[in-house]
Amino acid sequence: MDAVLRIFRGDAQGGQFQDYTVPLHEGMVVLDAIHHVQAHAASDLACRWNCKAGRCGSCSAEVDGKPKLMCMTRMDEFQPSEPITVAPLKAFPVIKDLVCDVSWNYEVNKRIPPFHPKPPEPDGTWRMQQEDIDRVQEFRKCIECFLCQDVCHVLRDHEKKDSFAGPRFFVRVASLEMHPLDVASRTAYLEEQGGIGLCNITKCCTEVCPESIRITDNAIIPLKERVVDDFYDPVRLAWRWLTRRDRAP
């Protein structure tokens, strides 16, 4: 049996969808179908992939309009009679075909205040209890597929890339803020550069995360609470005003 893939072909200047027929086999995933097209019909069809096992987060695309990892999306999820559309992530500029320019994400990451550990025990190592790191390990599962960034309306529809870090980086900040060894604070970053206030908790990001990270409940909401505690608590507000860096001599 065959399936028809309707794939976006084009670049920053524009493009169109083109149909390709691929033979189906048991257990096939969308990425297999893309590879088949590359090998037999369009050797210059651009896509990213590495692990083919849902671990690297390279093969993100919109399959029938839904943000997915192509290597983990089975062809038998779809009606064989209908073409399956495959398009690049919408929230980022297209480079070519299914590849888009995600470099903005790497720039955002650079601005997050880095990990800053407390001093180790006398033997040079640290003690931590498993139950204290469980919640941080959840955040550290992130494979940087940027599917959450793609669906978040603040980035997707409102183009707030200059003032909003996006769910991926709230997860990243949470992994640092809740790290039992970390002593730095990132609430100022979240409020001022990260723009966490723009998130209105729609949970769209959580729904698409292939690592099932509960982005909204476990990362964003607790971070919002920290920001409120640090920024809008009247006592702290007064303290912050008194100790503002630009007031120092």
Add this chain to the structure above:
Amino acid sequence: MDRFETYRYDVLVVGAGGAGLRAAIEAAAQGASVGLICKSLLGKAHTVMAEGGVAAALANTDGRDSWQVHFRDTMRGGKMLNDWRMAELLAREAPARVVELEGWGALFDRTPDGRILQRNFGGHQYPRLAHVGDRTGLEMIRTLQDKTVHSPGIDVYMECTVARLLKDDGRISGALAYRRETGRFVVFRTKAVVLATGGIGRAYKINSNSWEYTGDGHALAYDAGADLIGMEFVQFHPTGMVWPLSVRGILVTEGVRGEGGVLKNSQGERFMFRYIPEMFRADFADTEDEADRWVAEVIAGRTATVRRPPELLTRDVVARAIAQEVREGRGSPHGGAFLDIASRRKPEEIRKKLPSMYQQFYELADVDITRQPMEVGPTTHYMMGGVRVDAETQAATVPGLFAAGEVAGGLHGANRLGGNSLSDLLVFGRRAGLGAAAYAKAYAGDLQVDAREIEAIAAELLAPFDHVGGENPYAVHDGLQDMMGTYVGIARSESDLRTALSELERLRARAARVGVEGHRQYNPGWHVAVDLRHLLTVSEAVTRAALERRESRGAHMRVDYPDSEPAFATVNVVVRRRGDAMTVDQEPIPPLPDALRRIVEGKD
């Protein structure tokens, strides 16, 4: 040449997996200016896929462990062909490197008293692998990536592929690369190059590797005149997925066996008891009872008092055992063996300890590993052979060239133990960074790159665009993979290897005629065409080295020489380029010093 984008660095690191990142961090810490190049986006290198853990004798989980035992296990696992100094450095330095990662933010699973938890793995006498569930590589690469991003002095070039190294009067002076996004060439001028490009798995059809694994670093080093050693030793991991077709080769972590999983044939027999080699008899259980007791003790967090199950023998042994069961008609329906953890551990334990495996089988193979056995079989996994380096500095035999990680040879001898690669990346990545920075600092000469040479290479790289109607690069790659699997696979023979050499000639001729469609911008067909050259070089090196080693040892099995031969016990097979010809020599391995010999023999 002025028309090419050009950059200058003290040290150019090619590859951003664990080894490349660790090297870049160290070189920058020494004050060198560093360029870091990778074919994919940052954080997507192969290291991200590592599952089981990083081997380091921290002795947290079993206090009897020590660097000496780790050294002994590594040497015995490598069938004594290892560069013993590298094995010693690995065993001594790995614990500090792992703890250092923790100081950079990595969060490993914990013991009840809050230290780094360690798990059992094949060939390691004690539980030794620090891990994070079954996503250790992700934890490692993310930690190193963040450290890199916040290390001043490192410029990162993502989706940029090095196509050739450049030399000036016998020394490394630069590299020519192209950007995937635009197809444009970039010239890097540098005093030192650290190759950290990983392995060669894409030379085989059934493999656990990504598209990046085309042996670029091996071939770049070879072309630059460096020695390659141990190229006959390709590791076939015993447990890759075998069904459905679409996932054939994808890795099933050895952690499944470390957590108590057992291998069975179609008759329900735990066949590994029949395959325990003489050398390991004293260390492995000979009854199911004893093996089960070991698992029970280890799971309960107690120190094991009995011998370990034979499923935890080294990879070469287990891979061959599965292949033999299949050959003798006791295979699973799709030509593998059954790996069963469902009947050994509780579903919630399996999901906690092996979450990615659970998900991988559930979503891709419709198998619930908490209820059903997995079907597994050998898959091409890791390259033991590689660039010959100096143990202390990772310097290759060409001045200015360094190599670390999977692309470097020597450390693992004839067979790598699981978990030793991730520690290799940390220990020798750091050493390569130190070595390259020191070399760059010490070298004051003025290095040139040859504009005419660069133009000529650029023209050669672009040739496929002119071959209208030429060979399809994917088809040639496919042909090569089939050929290597058939003639240079797990079981080898003189006649098969000779056939492989003549097939390689034919494939080389086809590769010279490949044509690609479209333009230079993000064109995977073109990228495959460029990679073919590297794949052909490494395939030839593997084949020639395999011909030369007329014995069976570790991962290298010759059906026409089924035994290990004393004459080959102390030699490396060295591949190098002489003019345009590939030459192969046997060279003696320096003898093991007495102090280390006593450790290997278990006398210390």
